[in-house]
Amino acid sequence: MNAxxxxxxxxxLMKIGEQAMPQPKGDGPRGSVRTVLVVLGDVVAHPGTTVSEIAARTGLPQSQVSTAVARLESTGSVEGVPDAADRRRRLIRPAEAPSARVAEVRAATIDDALAAALPDPGPEAVGEVTAALAVLARHLTPEVAARVRAVDAAATAVRSQP
Structure with a gap:
């Protein structure tokens, strides 16, 4: 396999994941599923963070981060609390108790989305791909992505030096 x-x-895989994700109900703020998941992953990895810090770490525009945070707040996935050191800032953290939406998303499986995507949608093929994805997930954790971003940022900084 090449790059x-x-x-x-x-x-x-992202497209299949998006298909497997249960659609939110209601008229809350929308936003890209990818953006929402990237923001949620960052909040879980860095609880008590600000929108601008999330934007800096993820490389997403602040407006997209704000929209994603609003959507996550409306579903009860995260909560914003005033910063005790600076009342003008809001700190975003995972919600204390999982909401019904969080439970719904965690309970969703990928089987139907995988079956729809595979040329051979039989249970054996779905099981084989699911097992392969489990191996990848065990080795390629969110921490790996953070290390890749850090290496990329360091390489960019070196290239930009005169």
């Missing part, structure tokens, strides 16, 4: 194949596989 392009890996990149395209990642995009395919």
């Amino acid at each position: 392009v194949e890996l990149f395209l596989l990642g995009r395919t």
Whole structure:
């Protein structure tokens, strides 16, 4: 596998993940599922963070982060609390108790979305792909992505030095 194949596989997996995600109900703020998941992952990794800090770490525009945080707050996934040191700032953290939406998303499986995506949607193929994804998930954790971003940021900083 080369870098392009890996990149395209990642995009395919994101699309399947989006298909497997139960759709939110109601008229709350929308926003890209990818953006919402990136923001949620960052909040879980860095509880008590600000919108601007999330934007800096993820590389997302602050407006997209704000929209994603609003959507996550409306579903009860995260909560914003005033910063005791600076009352003008809001600190975003995972919600204390999982909401009904969080429980719904955690209970969703990928089987139907995988079956719809695979050329052979039989239970054996779905099981084989699910097992392969479990191996990848065990080795390629969110911490790996953070290390990759840190290496990329360091390389960019070195290239920008005169």
